[in-house]
Amino acid sequence: MTESLSQRRLNRATLARQLLLEPSRASVVKAVERIGGLQAQEPASPFIGLWARLAEFETAGLDAAIRARDIVKGTLMRATIHLVTAADYRALWPAILPMLEGIRRRDRLEPPSARRLAALRKRVTAFTATPRSLTDLRDHVGEVDGLTPDEVVWWLRRRLPLAHAPTGGSWSFGRRPLVAHADAWLPGGAWADEEAAIEHMVRRYLGAFGPASLADVAQWSGLPVARIRPGVAAVDGAVELRRFRTEGGRSLIDLDEAPRPPEDVPAPPRLLPMWDSTVLAFADRTRILSDEDRPRVIARNGDTLPVFLVDGVVAGRWWPAAEGGRTRIELEPFRRLRAADRRMLERLADRLAAFIEPHEPNVYARYQRWRTDNR
Numbered sequence: 001m002t003e004s005l006s007q008r009r010l011n012r013a014t015l016a017r018q019l020l021l022e023p024s025r026a027s028v029v030k031a032v033e034r035i036g037g038l039q040a041q042e043p044a045s046p047f048i049g050l051w052a053r054l055a056e057f058e059t060a061g062l063d064a065a066i067r068a069r070d071i072v073k074g075t076l077m078r079a080t081i082h083l084v085t086a087a088d089y090r091a092l093w094p095a096i097l098p099m100l101e102g103i104r105r106r107d108r109l110e111p112p113s114a115r116r117l118a119a120l121r122k123r124v125t126a127f128t129a130t131p132r133s134l135t136d137l138r139d140h141v142g143e144v145d146g147l148t149p150d151e152v153v154w155w156l157r158r159r160l161p162l163a164h165a166p167t168g169g170s171w172s173f174g175r176r177p178l179v180a181h182a183d184a185w186l187p188g189g190a191w192a193d194e195e196a197a198i199e200h201m202v203r204r205y206l207g208a209f210g211p212a213s214l215a216d217v218a219q220w221s222g223l224p225v226a227r228i229r230p231g232v233a234a235v236d237g238a239v240e241l242r243r244f245r246t247e248g249g250r251s252l253i254d255l256d257e258a259p260r261p262p263e264d265v266p267a268p269p270r271l272l273p274m275w276d277s278t279v280l281a282f283a284d285r286t287r288i289l290s291d292e293d294r295p296r297v298i299a300r301n302g303d304t305l306p307v308f309l310v311d312g313v314v315a316g317r318w319w320p321a322a323e324g325g326r327t328r329i330e331l332e333p334f335r336r337l338r339a340a341d342r343r344m345l346e347r348l349a350d351r352l353a354a355f356i357e358p359h360e361p362n363v364y365a366r367y368q369r370w371r372t373d374n375r
Helices: 007-017 028-034 045-051 059-067 086-102 114-127 134-141 149-156 194-209 214-221 225-239 339-356 365-373
Strands: 003-005 071-075 081-085 162-165 178-181 242-246 251-254 270-272 307-310 313-323 326-333
Touching: 003 007, 007 194, 028 045, 028 059, 028 071, 028 081, 045 059, 045 270, 045 339, 059 071, 071 086, 081 086, 086 194, 086 225, 114 134, 114 149, 134 149, 194 214, 194 225, 214 225, 270 339, 307 339, 313 339, 326 339
Parallel strands: 003 242
Antiparallel strands: 071 081, 071 162, 162 178, 242 251, 270 307, 307 313, 313 326
16 A cells, blocks of 8 residues: 655655755755755855755855866756756756757747757857857857847757856856856766656656655656656666655655655754745645745746745745845744744844855845835
């Protein structure tokens, strides 16, 4: 008989794998690998995400791993920007590429012809052997087949593995990226073929977020369930997946040896950054985010706001504010908090303010209007 897992048990399994039950002493590189990467279009988010997970984390550790090219920033799951290990980038990109190539612009412009694209790939691969700004890239490609330089670069960024080179500053990367072809930027290594890449993606996802459904894997990756199935079969053949079901009868899969703590394991309060994958990585997010609270956290355009967890689930939002030259963290609970939880959150907020202040006191400032409009 297939074992049933309660919502709390699923919650604790995810928190354990995301290093959110207790601070981890894993290295930065190992932590990024274990949690399946960090969504990174907002430059500060990966740093805050690791601060929430690692004991005595300092920004210099992640900066150093990025400069050493052990960790790379680039377009991956859901066609969004992630920080992953260099090995995972090479292992995951071939699984993502067909999805990226299938994306069409909203204006329905067609890409350059196949012949033109082949020539452009060759030119741009050579041009990005050293990091280039997007302005440099647009100037280099020019107009092609009636498309503006901006439109041509849009298509190329969904066909070439362009890694982001660090630009320096508070969080290693600024808002105007420098990109370099991954073959020139990363340490030597081979690209996986597509089938091996999908198998790796399933394995990495389950290790970071399982137990989960095929729909959950598809939500995180951006791939259709039909493309996920062969990867699941390959993992199953190699390590024998475990099968579970939810209390509602939904089928779940998981790696056999992955941690699944008891549901009564304590889950201390945690502050998570914008776009933390713990909130994003499921088709059914109710193990960590209630349907009632979801509109308060996830905007219609997909922006996922900074939140705090109480007893393992989203219980409110937080915002940094610069005041009198100092940083403080404002907590916005969705409902009344127990006094003990409030005190723990306030201590965490003070620690996070001290962590942020030397780098960018008003991080996430451009989202304050969204906050005002959605009170």
